[in-house]
Amino acid sequence: MGSSIPAFGWEVSTVNHKILLENGQELGEDILGLPEDKFRPVVRDGKIHDMEFKGEPISYLRDVVKRFVKSKVAVVAFSIIVIIVFMAIVGPYMSGYGYLEQNNFKVNLPPRVPGLEKLGICDGSKIISIQAANLEKYSDTLIGVVEEFEHTSRGNTTKMLRIKINVYAQTGIEYPDSGVENAYHWFGTDSVGRDLFSRVWMGTRVSLTLAFSVVLINLTIGLIVGSVAGYYGGWVDFILVRMMEILNYIPQLPLAILLIMFFGAGLSSMMLLFILTGWIGMAYSVRIQFYRFKGQEYVLASRTMGAKDPRIMYKYILPNAIGTLITVCALTVPSVIFQEAGLSYLGLGIQAPEPSVGTLLAEGQQLLLDYPYTIVYPGIIIVLLMLSFNLFGNGLRDAFNPSLRQ
Numbered sequence: 001m002g003s004s005i006p007a008f009g010w011e012v013s014t015v016n017h018k019i020l021l022e023n024g025q026e027l028g029e030d031i032l033g034l035p036e037d038k039f040r041p042v043v044r045d046g047k048i049h050d051m052e053f054k055g056e057p058i059s060y061l062r063d064v065v066k067r068f069v070k071s072k073v074a075v076v077a078f079s080i081i082v083i084i085v086f087m088a089i090v091g092p093y094m095s096g097y098g099y100l101e102q103n104n105f106k107v108n109l110p111p112r113v114p115g116l117e118k119l120g121i122c123d124g125s126k127i128i129s130i131q132a133a134n135l136e137k138y139s140d141t142l143i144g145v146v147e148e149f150e151h152t153s154r155g156n157t158t159k160m161l162r163i164k165i166n167v168y169a170q171t172g173i174e175y176p177d178s179g180v181e182n183a184y185h186w187f188g189t190d191s192v193g194r195d196l197f198s199r200v201w202m203g204t205r206v207s208l209t210l211a212f213s214v215v216l217i218n219l220t221i222g223l224i225v226g227s228v229a230g231y232y233g234g235w236v237d238f239i240l241v242r243m244m245e246i247l248n249y250i251p252q253l254p255l256a257i258l259l260i261m262f263f264g265a266g267l268s269s270m271m272l273l274f275i276l277t278g279w280i281g282m283a284y285s286v287r288i289q290f291y292r293f294k295g296q297e298y299v300l301a302s303r304t305m306g307a308k309d310p311r312i313m314y315k316y317i318l319p320n321a322i323g324t325l326i327t328v329c330a331l332t333v334p335s336v337i338f339q340e341a342g343l344s345y346l347g348l349g350i351q352a353p354e355p356s357v358g359t360l361l362a363e364g365q366q367l368l369l370d371y372p373y374t375i376v377y378p379g380i381i382i383v384l385l386m387l388s389f390n391l392f393g394n395g396l397r398d399a400f401n402p403s404l405r406q
Contacts, residue, residue: 065399074392088208092201094197097185099198105171105193106180109189112168123166125164127146129161129162131158131159145161168180168181168183200377203359208385210270210336211340215329215336218282222279244280248280256348265348266354274336282329286321323400337385337389341356341358344361361378364376
């Protein structure tokens, strides 16, 4: 950038029409026969410099964030995760009903949302079949007649109607002092009159709490075991790897049954189940990274200068594995949620009345045909969690991958 190109000048000889440089060296003859007045010397006053390239230094973390933001799918997935986590924190208190609060007058009420009910969406209505002669009974709560048909039984034909009624208003007529007519349950209620909105978000909180706690504990154990195995190698690595292989072959379902037999079903049993073998994947990831970087020159230089093993392991080698560990953690969260939902659905996980995504799915499955909304909302939550965390983890993996840097 500091070099310059010398300015050239030239003149035309009036004797032999040869073009000369300033030092008198001949450049060639004027073979075109151009007149001398067509030539004039060119003198450059300034100097020509190489273009100076200016760039802002960027840290590794900023580079990762910059490349992660470029992935629109990963950003949307992260936004959905933030919204679900926020709702899991404040959602159980938004409706004004406790997630364990029961009301015998509010059994199996459909969803009803202020504002949307005027649009015919989540308006607390339900379609029922009645005899045409009984239509007068529902005149005050009738929204509309959906279908007319005839039912034949033992030779008798009865005219039937499928009508859409306001369940909240009908319950208010049947039980005047219940206060149901003016109530709003955004996700409806379950078979014992509990508010599903509060239970869905409380169940989401329980599942996320379990997943994040398990990931944090597994990360701590896997980090210690994997770093020791990868750094020291030899017989230490051999013993630790053999131990991890033995634990990894233990089937999860029989292990879950044994833990429930000894400790009972609940959140603590689920956490213990996922911790016993869940750290193994973390340990393998850390071990590979330590094997990869422990022979680098800067590690050998720090060891030569007298650095202790713990300092070398966690100051010079571990930062290179942070990207991989963050990605593994992001992909482990949906795995824990899905396994918890499966075990709770089978009755081996968190038990009622405490909610989780799995217990809500199990309760909704029993009422699926008559009250499908009881399984729709927890189903949507678990689908969003699974997709969002997987897409978010894929985005992090690409962002931390140094081969994708530009």
